[in-house]
Structures are given as structure tokens and as C-alpha cells.
Amino acid sequence: MALTIGLTGGIASGKSTVTGMIRELGIPVIDADQVARDVVKVGEEAYAQIVATFGQDILQANGEIDRAKLGAIVFHNERERKKLNAIVHPAVRRRMMAEKEAYVQNGAKTIVLDIPLLFESELTHFIDKVIVVYVDDEVQLERLMKRNGFSKEEALARIRSQLPLREKVKKADAVINNNGTVEETKQQLLQILTEWDAL
Numbered sequence: 001m002a003l004t005i006g007l008t009g010g011i012a013s014g015k016s017t018v019t020g021m022i023r024e025l026g027i028p029v030i031d032a033d034q035v036a037r038d039v040v041k042v043g044e045e046a047y048a049q050i051v052a053t054f055g056q057d058i059l060q061a062n063g064e065i066d067r068a069k070l071g072a073i074v075f076h077n078e079r080e081r082k083k084l085n086a087i088v089h090p091a092v093r094r095r096m097m098a099e100k101e102a103y104v105q106n107g108a109k110t111i112v113l114d115i116p117l118l119f120e121s122e123l124t125h126f127i128d129k130v131i132v133v134y135v136d137d138e139v140q141l142e143r144l145m146k147r148n149g150f151s152k153e154e155a156l157a158r159i160r161s162q163l164p165l166r167e168k169v170k171k172a173d174a175v176i177n178n179n180g181t182v183e184e185t186k187q188q189l190l191q192i193l194t195e196w197d198a199l
């Protein structure tokens with residue numbers, strides 16, 4: 001039986017940093033943000049539903065979804081965000097399960113699913129263990145503003161669109177504290193994976 005690990009955390013808490021380390025260890029990672037981009041490409045079912053719901057205004061000249069425009073709508077309005085989630089999340093769930101199954105068929109011992117909204121979107125039922133990548137509020141805000149060039153207001157709007165990190169920690173099987181150095185984070189990861197016989 002393959003071990004399926006869900007990796008989650010808050011926006012800019014360090015999930016990609018950790019999945020980079022996991023990939024280096026030879027463990028396959030399925031990235032929900034990437035899948036969420038794929039399922040809204042021109043021609044996909046979710047694309048048509050998004051255009052029908054949010055109108056042509058959220059499209060770029062080439063017909064692709066303008067992510068900045070759509071983000072500006074949904075991160076400031078919970079009702080609109082729920083509409084988008086209801087379109088995108090089922091498609092993400094289906095595709096991630098299919099990708100996971102392909103890795104299982106190929107004999108993978110461990111598979112990691114990187115899902116920022118693991119708890120919010122009730123995706124936990126096909127996960128065996130959950131790792132939460134945690135950082136303190138001020139570290140999260142600072143790293144998000146720096147990485148994305150967001151104002152404090154833009155960064156806080158995104159942070160507040162998610163379940164508080166402290167709540168996620170309570171639901172975790174293991175927590176990686178990413179306030180420190182990248183090396184310290186790697187040591188915590190290795191310890192968890194060794195404990196779970198995931199390597």
C-alpha cells in the first residue's frame with residue numbers, strides 16, 4: 001500500500017520550498033496549484049464555467065483567464081470565491097486522484113499531494129497523513145509581500161481567505177516549523193519521513 005501524504009500550510013508558509021526537498025528525495029509530488037491552473041486552460045470544462053459565471057471581463061486578449069483580475073475579485077469577496085471554488089475544486093480533485101492512481105500503479109511507495117486548501121476544501125479523505133508547514137504570522141506576511149511584491153493590504157486579503165495556520169496545525173499529523181533556516185526545515189522533514197517509513 002502506498003503512503004499518501006498531504007502537505008499543506010498557509011500561503012507563502014513554505015510548501016514549495018518543502019516539496020522541492022521532497023522531489024530531490026525521489027518522492028513524487030502532485031501540486032494542486034499547478035493542477036488548478038491546468039483545469040482552467042482554454043477549452044477545459046471549468047474554463048467555460050468560469051467565463052459563464054464571471055463574464056468576459058476576466059479574460060486576457062488571447063482568451064486565457066487573467067489570473068490577477070480574477071484574484072482581485074475572489075480574494076476580496078467570499079461569495080465570489082465560493083463560486084470559483086465550486087467550479088475549480090471538483091475538477092482539481094478528480095485530476096489529482098487520477099494522477100495519484102497513476103503513481104500507485106507505477107509502484108510508488110510514497111506520494112505527496114501539495115494542497116494549500118487541504119482542510120478548507122475537504123480533500124482529506126484520500127490522504128493517510130498530513131504535514132502542515134507552519135510559520136508565524138509576521139514571517140508569513142513579510143515573505144508573501146517580498147515574494148509577490150504585494151502591498152500589506154493585498155497580502156492580508158489572501159492570508160485571510162484561508163483557515164488560520166494555527167487551526168491547520170491542530171489538525172496535522174506532523175508540523176514543520178519553517179520560521180528558521182531552510183536547512184532546519186529540511187532536518188524536520190527528514191525526521192518525519194523517516195518516522196513514517198516514507199523514504
Ligand SMILES: CC(C)(COP(=O)(O)OP(=O)(O)OC[C@H]1O[C@@H](n2cnc3c(N)ncnc32)[C@H](O)[C@@H]1O)[C@@H](O)C(=O)NCCC(=O)NCCS
Binds near residue numbers: 011067070088162
Ligand atoms: C484566484 C486565482 C485565479 C489567482 O491566481 P494566482 O495565479 O494569482 O494565484 P495561485 O493560483 O498561484 O495561488 C496562490 C496561492 O493563493 C492561495 N489561494 C488560491 N486560491 C485560493 C482560494 N480559492 N481560497 C484561498 N486561498 C487561495 C493558495 O495558497 C495558493 O497557493 C487562482 O488562485 C484560482 O483559480 N483559485 C481557485 C482555485 C484554488 O482554490 N486553487 C488553490 C489550490 S486547489
Ligand SMILES: Nc1ncnc2c1ncn2[C@@H]1O[C@H](COP(=O)(O)OP(=O)(O)OP(=O)(O)O)[C@@H](O)[C@H]1O
Binds near residue numbers: 181
Ligand atoms: N526557511 C526559509 N527562510 C527564508 N525564506 C524562506 C524560507 N522558506 C521559504 N522561504 C521563502 O518564502 C517564500 C514563500 O515560500 P514558498 O514559495 O515555498 O511558499 P508556499 O507555501 O509554497 O507558497 P504558496 O502558498 O503561495 O504556493 C519564498 O520566497 C521562499 O523562498
